[in-house]
Amino acid sequence: MSGVRGIVHVHSDFSFDCSTPLARIKDLAREKGLSFVVQTEHSNELTAAAHRRFVDEARALRDDAFLMMPAVEYATADNRIHVLALGVEPFWEDLRLCPPERLGELLDRIRDAGGVSVLAHPERANAIERLAPEVLDRIDAVEVWNGKTDRVGPSPRALLEIIRRRRGGRPAPALVGLDLHRVADYRPVGIRVERRPESERDLVEMIRGFRYECFIGPLSWDASSCGGASVVAGRLSKAALDLARAAKRRLRR
Numbered sequence: 001m002s003g004v005r006g007i008v009h010v011h012s013d014f015s016f017d018c019s020t021p022l023a024r025i026k027d028l029a030r031e032k033g034l035s036f037v038v039q040t041e042h043s044n045e046l047t048a049a050a051h052r053r054f055v056d057e058a059r060a061l062r063d064d065a066f067l068m069m070p071a072v073e074y075a076t077a078d079n080r081i082h083v084l085a086l087g088v089e090p091f092w093e094d095l096r097l098c099p100p101e102r103l104g105e106l107l108d109r110i111r112d113a114g115g116v117s118v119l120a121h122p123e124r125a126n127a128i129e130r131l132a133p134e135v136l137d138r139i140d141a142v143e144v145w146n147g148k149t150d151r152v153g154p155s156p157r158a159l160l161e162i163i164r165r166r167r168g169g170r171p172a173p174a175l176v177g178l179d180l181h182r183v184a185d186y187r188p189v190g191i192r193v194e195r196r197p198e199s200e201r202d203l204v205e206m207i208r209g210f211r212y213e214c215f216i217g218p219l220s221w222d223a224s225s226c227g228g229a230s231v232v233a234g235r236l237s238k239a240a241l242d243l244a245r246a247a248k249r250r251l252r253r
């Protein structure tokens with residue numbers, strides 16, 4: 001696929017834990033030759049008024065060569081499960097710290113609004129194990145690699161979930177997300193689509209319809225058709241990362 005590249009799961013100063021202005025992210029996109037950015041602000045401290053400003057600012061940055069799609073990353077009240085809501089116009093302030101027992105309602109609302117729900121960083125806080133199977137089943141797509149949580153390789157449990165769904169005859173889009181909070185942490189990991197998205201809706205439908213592939217540097221990866229070899233690679237990279245993190249913790253003590 002030639003097409004154009006973009007990045008998914010990016011934060012700006014509309015998120016409580018980030019200080020990067022949206023305009024700086026557009027500059028980054030231009031520097032890196034990206035045609036779109038899926039901007040996913042944390043729901044945690046977001047208000048409806050701030051969300052309105054966020055959407056307006058993101059859309060004002062759009063031009064003939066660049067699309068910034070505003071979206072929200074909803075957190076549960078215990079902050080352990082995060083769900084990206086792509087292609088959804090309203091912000092639901094009542095679910096900004098979603099009680100875990102209302103996750104199903106959040107997913108229903110995303111679907112009714114024509115959006116796509118994505119389970120973010122399934123390995124973080126064991127999110128994928130905490131989800132009731134019937135709730136996990138209703139999430140449209142899975143982030144199989146997250147820049148902050150997984151860092152060096154794909155999430156083995158996320159890949160197994162993709163394989164499980166495919167075996168059940170129900171493919172799920174597998175996405176890679178940078179979870180970018182600082183421009184300095186940028187890495188060339190994102191998705192490539194066949195042509196420049198004409199609108200936010202166009203981009204959402206490309207994701208829903210598997211009309212994209214993931215890229216990692218110069219490599220392309222059809223993560224939605226991943227197999228056992230990817231799971232092994234994910235297990236190895238996760239083991240190496242867990243060891244490195246444990247060593248770092250020991251050094252700090």
Ligand SMILES: [Zn+2]
Binds near residue numbers: 082120121
């Ligand atoms: Zn998150």
Ligand SMILES: [Zn+2]
Binds near residue numbers: 073
């Ligand atoms: Zn995030």
